[in-house]
Amino acid sequence: MSREEQAVARARKAFDTGRSKSLEHRIRQLRNLQRLLSERQKEISEAIKKDLNKSEVVIQLYETLGLEEEINLAIRKLKEWAAPRPVEKNLLTISDTVYIKPEPLGVVLIIGAWNYPWAVTIQPLIGAIAAGNAAVVKPSEVCVHTAKVMEELLPAYIDKELYPVVSGGVSETQELLRQRFDHIFYTGNSVVGKVIMEAAAKHLTPVTLELGGKSPCYIDKNCDISIACRRVAWGKYTNCGQTCIAPDYILCEPSIQDQVIEEITKSIKEFYTENPQTCPDYGRIINQRHFKRIMAMLDDSLVAVGGDSDESDCYIAPTVLRDVKPEAKVMQEEIFGPLLPILPVSGLDEAIKLINKGEKPLALYVFTPDDKMIKRIEDETSSGGLMANDCLVHYSVSSLPFGGVGNSGMGCYHGKFSFDQLSHLRGCLIKKLNKEGMNNMRYPPHTSKKLGWARFFILKSIDLGWIGRMALLAILVGVAAVVLQNYLK
């Protein structure tokens, strides 16, 4: 038996004992996870710094803070989320008990990515634990140091049989995918996403795929361009552009292109000084392969700002490209790097057309003070999420479902959505063995009279809420009448 097979078998055995189901267990595990994040902040930060050159403060901000919030939310709301959810009844079921019961699925496989290794690997884990599942965690091998730290730390804090960490590369992942899971949660790119779904199909395993795409960013000429560009620059160059919801490219009218470039340049200087390579807040490209991939995109476009690089350091300066055409190399795939192409368009119409020509992106950004324009973009385009007048922030609101559509993914998570995504929502109807007479209309031998009754009972809708309110009012009126009558005697 391979190492992967063993880990999965152990997790399934542990799940079958039923110990992951009790709310106390789930809350305990979540609290342990919380302790891990607060007690081991230093080791986590050191590892990420080695992998991605992120400063400790930035790591807290973008990775662990979000996780702490999710854990707090889950602990606070778990009882509510896991409780049976009563639903509306009809005339036929008026005296029955009807509810939706959230249940754990079983063993979940979580495949993480390397750009925000803790955030994208542990957030699904929080949902998996909260929903009562076991989970096999496969961190990305590309962020070498973080994967190692995760492998050491997780078993030290949470149940090591229920939530094993399996590290490794492509072949280990393929071996894992041969095993049977009850849900697979993958964060990464569309190409591998297809492979994962194909593997899942063999076992009829449902999947959640958090993929990517080219997230467009439309800047209206009538908006406050300085603020807009500041926000875009922040969204783009954080983590050196290696964010799945980073604004991939800008669409704006030619008349404001120069101003946009100027403002972005100002922001870059403000954030990362004149020499970003020496600035502790500016990240690096994860590895040589990606470095080469991104540099190759510069070939056929005009560099307006930046463009310099240092291969030995995997450093690429914050770069802006101007007058980029849709056929350019940089527009063919998700950049996932600090290159910000600007495509001039004649107006909103052309922008919408261009956006709709491409695959549905994970995020769509629009900067404009005009509500009507926002509404138009909302109605005439589609994307995982839509954000007006800022970047990335929608990720941090846990009451919003975070996920893609089309090529940018399927399923969603964050907050209660993680819980629901990794649960089975089982419909339950509890009847009694009396009132068998009512059932006669469905039994053979059939007559048209019986059918008439059936039709009546099924199709007649009763707004039980309204009736309840009317009944209550009638009772109150009755009581008031009695009381008044007594006092007025």
Place this chain on the structure above:
Amino acid sequence: MEWQAVQQAREVFLSGRTRALEFRLQQLQALQRMITERETDICIALKQDINRSQYDTPLLELIGIENEIKLALEKLTEWAAPRPVEKNLLTMSDEVYIQKQPLGLVLIIGTWNYPWAVTLQPLVGAIAAGNGAVIKPSELSEHSSLLLRALLPRYLDKDLYPVVLGGVSKTQELLKQRFDHIFYTGSSSVGKLVMEAAAHQLTPVTLELGGKSPCYIDKNCDIRVACRRVTWGKFVNCGQTCIAPDYILCEPCIQGRVVECIRQTILEFYGADPKSSPDYGRIINQHHFNRVMDLMEGYAPVVGGQSDASQCYIAPTVLKDVPPHSRLMQEEIFGPLLPIMTVSDMDDAIHFINEREKPLALYIFCSDKKATKRMIEETTSGGVTVNDVMMHYTLSSLPFGGVGQSGMGNYHGKHTFDRLSHQRACLVRSLGMESVNLVRYPPQDRHRARRVRMVLKSSLIDLSKRTFIWAVSVSIIAFGLFITLLVILLIASGLNCTCWYWRGFYN
């Protein structure tokens, strides 16, 4: 030619025709008219396909579809409206909501046992959600498929909802086209192929599959009523229902009674000769007839067992003391054979059920609430009905779908609408208040980070209208109660009030 129809449907969808709610309501009303005006034609088609009685068709299929359409018509505005969500301190002054968007083009692959229900119910949701849809009904229910292809374009938009007929190869070709969601009802083996094909295009799927739905009868319940309900559920549509009780689990001491009650009920429903009853159906075709007859081989039935290959007729049949390793217990029966397997008690039954694949439905007949609760807790299944069979299907507020091998995703009522929509997270800010954002920009230091931390850590506040109204009304009621309490205390402490309201009080 069909590919042109698919292409055309996509182009018309992209033109935005389905966006307006009026359009969707219009289409749903047209579908409703189709069902009511053409009921007779539909019943005739089903009688030819599967010998379904003219009463069973409306009862089992058409009324359900009508109900779904009615619900969608009533609730569409509510379902399609943007849903505001809880905000936190960071997003206090922003608009935060979920927008419901159509996915695009949905492929609906139907099956032959309830050909109208399993194609039109998803179609109702697809239309309501603003999608276009390609409908591929099963070639095995030939007359229904032909009728569907004839009727649908006469009532609905001719471009957006094409019907494509054909067999396996046609379905395979369809699956090579690109869709935005594939809704498949059928068997698990084909379900895997559908999902594999969908994976190539990253198309999300809903798979309504099947399995062996267990039916546990507790020895202490009203066995006569239980058996009556089970008999109905099992033999309706000649056992060819995805949520039919597949087999019975009960203790040996009641097995005899169970058999007797079922025998009596069969007599009551279908008479002494079910073959001549207009209410008893047939097996869909020879292939399935042979398949079901093979399952019985080697076992002597205690009720029924007769068959007539020329009519694809198999009598309502009950088999007892069936061993767990028999062929009958290996695959979904999908026919009028009802095996009874004995178990020593409820724990044994739970153990038996959990050893097998997760079923589409679980049925429990038991008067003990605690025991029922335990059985539900310790097993899993797509859905559960206690003390009856199949009825959870009829309540559109319950999500209907499988888990594990019995399927993924769910539908009915609002669940169909949600399943075939994209829930798009929307956050609308203004370009003002940039000072709040300053803390997040580099250069980063600990002080700034701490401030951001504080803001991000604020709990979610529900600032929706409903909460506001609730808060105000509760405050008023609380205030009212407080005043009442004060008044009562004042009176009790003997205050002599000359106000005329209290005059009667002292008399």
